[in-house]
Amino acid sequence: MVIDYINGLKTDEIFAMSKYQSEIHSRLNNIKLNKIEYPNLSKVAGVNKAVEYFAYPFIVKKKVNKNNIKHITRQDLAFLLELTDLEKTIVTCHDIIPIAYYKTRSPLWKLNAKGLRKAEKIITVSEFSKQDISKYIKYPEENIEIITPAVDHSLYFPNSSKKCLSKYGIGNDEKVILYVGAEEPRKNVQFLINSFSKLKNKIPHIKLLKAGTPNYLFVRKKLLEQIKALNLQNDVIFTGYVSETELAEIYNAVDLFVFPSLYEGFGIPPLEAMACGTPVITSNTSSLPEVVGDAAVQADPFNVEKFAEEMYEILTNEVLKEEMIRKGLKRSKMFSWDISAKKTLKIYKEL
Template sequence: MHIGIDVHMCRLTQTGLYSYIWNVLQGLQNLEHPHRITLFLYGQPGMEEPESLRRMIDTFSKAEVQYVWDDLPLKSFSSRYGSSASQAPRWVKQVDRKVLFPMWKKMQMPDSRLTLYASRLARRLYQASTSLEIDVFHHPAGLVFPVSDKANVMTLSDLIPRLFPYYCPGSDEWFKESFDKADQMDIILTYSEHTKQDVAKTLEIDEERIRVIPLAAHHQYRPLDNQEQVQAVLMKHGLGERPYIIYVGSVEARKNVSRLVEAYHLLRQEEPSLEHQLVLVGTKLWLHESIFEVIRNLDLESHVKWLGYVPFEDLPALLNGAELFAFPSLYEGFGLPPLEAMSCGTPVICSRASSLPEVVGDAGLMFDPYRVKDIAEAMHRTLTDSQLRLSLREKGLKRSHMFSWDKTARATLAAYEEAWTRFQSRERQGQTRRDSKPERPKIYKHAHGWVVEQLIRQSYNGTDK
């Protein structure tokens, strides 16, 4: 069986989706199986890729890489002068920069392209799939590539764009086609039973085609005995002088960080002797402005510290150094940060919303995320009761061992094999999917725009010498 996996989104993020694809690939590489794996990237062969994607590709030596590009290649006049564009005469570079590159970029704009090219990506993918004999195509992040005419597997991490569009404006347009075509998948993967039920109910998908495959914490998340190492990371981020409560995740409205800040303020009022800071780790996303407005209005600027994006390798030390991990999210497809905290032995208090009880179980103190007082009480109980903290630490470590990427990879491989079996059954019954005029997915516009900008940037850099 030949498996194709779309890894385009790994260019754009190093958060949960990147971790999911990376760890599944790592698990597949470690398993003994007869299957061949090809990673699909939309773009022009030879283009420069982000360091994170290059690292991923280099790590998985058993996987092949297939580029799919449905437009004219960007080839400068300068490239004809030796192996480096920098060797070209200055006037040639100027022609490239002032005429060729702007003209090529303009030709890529959707409104300026001929109808003839409307389905080239779909046809090119089918041609590549046919020549490579792709049996199962995995869409882990929406339909960047069209639905294959053989077996298809799609991962739906959550239905946030459909269920909570006001928390992520515009994202439903991105994923509408993926949601609408979910019924064309042979197998759909979700991270939790809660998301499975959302998919079955909201998208009207038969549950027998949905497989729940939980995620796991990276092996770097563990208790750290080297306190000097922990302190070095804390000092790097301006921490260490005061004990702290930590939140890890994007800073956005859906994560309910505003109520966490309000609960922290209430905690300080009710227990003035507590010296704890509240530390927020994560990038700003949709509707984050109101969170920082709450911090200002409550006069907490010196007590709430936002670290922004933190390097992946620093996160275990930050979690180990915290007295408490708080996660107040209103909706999660899984909820990896609480699992990472439990893996470090950090006591966890957590929202009881959506899938989070499946992850945390009885290893964390759960609260109603809509009640500020409930959140404050959970913080107060944990910070003032050393026996409770010890109990949560022990339970968290034990529960974290229930999840592993090896299990995730094995279950994912089983889903690929099941999807292929389903396709073969349909083929025997004459029900195979044969679309002579496949349409290019609408999310393609975003993927195409990213590639165009990357190629232009790469070409300008090549002639800027």
């Protein structure tokens, strides 16, 4: 079976959506992908997006095969269904954050919404996202399939060592909290820094490590101003982009993983942290309770003091910490890339 795999920008970087697709399709041995992508022409903001909106529809139209199933791998490429005549289409829609959370009036997202309605099947990653797609896009629930992300346990597993933290100037005697992800407002990083500041009053020798690219430069600027105002310049460390191998090492090296996001379609990092035997605190919003179950502390992502108390409790209560590690390891094994791959193959065959 050949799938016209409409994947957008050609890149070697691994991030949440690309990881999801690569993990699933690496397990589909009898599927051949006709990858339809556009080249990475510039690092200047906006250039590649211009190519995506104005040139990519023509690339797709030229390279698709009428008889193949067309799989559009991201929700923000759904506009292609409005601009090109595609049959037998699946769209993987991880979330509809611009519509459901940011309430955007963007013409491009109106096009994406129209495109999503034209898909014969939508794959999404959680029951929460399924309900949002049905509610905001007015797409029939019976045509939405949930295929969850998972964890590669050959990469993410307990292997405790603090060695990798030395490159960030972190000593063996310091406690370390980790956040992995972007910095856009819904990720709630500003809240986390405020809460970390409260925690530092109780645990002086502690660092907050933030892994991932800035993605919103104006937000990074505000975060740096906030860090300076709180006198945390030596205590909050930005790693930038890290490879998956290094990320697994970092998960193992830290004492606590936090994920205070206000809105997530799924949220893979909490599962990865659990798989490495690291206790987790998430917010109690959107899909995150569905992801972590009772294996993580679910905290109010608006209450700075309470969030700091929850972090302090885990960092100082060994009995609680060990219980969370045990539950987290068990929870992470409930999500399987092999099962997700089988469900994807079933949809391809049905279509």
